[in-house]
Amino acid sequence: MLKDILQKTIISFAKLRSEVKGRKIVNFTQAFQRARYIVVIMPRKIEQFLIAYEMLKDIPSRYNITVIATSDFKEYFTIKRYRYIEVGQDNISIFGLPKKNFVKKLVLFRYDIAIDMSFEFDLFNAWLCQELNAGIKIGFKRDNADLFYNFQLALSRNIDLKSAYSGIINTLSIF
Numbered sequence: 001m002l003k004d005i006l007q008k009t010i011i012s013f014a015k016l017r018s019e020v021k022g023r024k025i026v027n028f029t030q031a032f033q034r035a036r037y038i039v040v041i042m043p044r045k046i047e048q049f050l051i052a053y054e055m056l057k058d059i060p061s062r063y064n065i066t067v068i069a070t071s072d073f074k075e076y077f078t079i080k081r082y083r084y085i086e087v088g089q090d091n092i093s094i095f096g097l098p099k100k101n102f103v104k105k106l107v108l109f110r111y112d113i114a115i116d117m118s119f120e121f122d123l124f125n126a127w128l129c130q131e132l133n134a135g136i137k138i139g140f141k142r143d144n145a146d147l148f149y150n151f152q153l154a155l156s157r158n159i160d161l162k163s164a165y166s167g168i169i170n171t172l173s174i175f
Helices: 002-021 028-034 046-058 071-077 100-106 123-131 161-171
Strands: 037-041 064-070 083-087 113-116 136-140 151-153
Touching (some): 100 123
């Protein structure tokens, strides 16, 4: 219950912050065509992570890929195919958000596209996606998604995880 109250408070803060910052208009066709650097924020639940991990190989090879995942999944990134950034407990604030010093390190590198692969809403991942300096921020459509993503994938109620992740990966090829 306390976690729900905290999340609602943070969402309210995000709404206020969004109004103050304003929205940047993005030409998605140009942005996708020019994009070269992608950051993929992996789900923190194991069953979602495993399916999302399998879908990484389907990202077109023209992209340079950075993957952000919890330290629980670091053994999956021993192959140097992706640049791996580990999220440890010391990177998470008491409010469940990314710590400022962690975000500062990430924004030193410019990403063209940020993808949040969390199938269910994950405030940490959504906030991190929104904080990154990517022109395109992709996530699944859900309540308050407008606060964090400027490109959202709507899903039918009975879609399976693999199809959902495939839909996100396929958006990289349609422009």
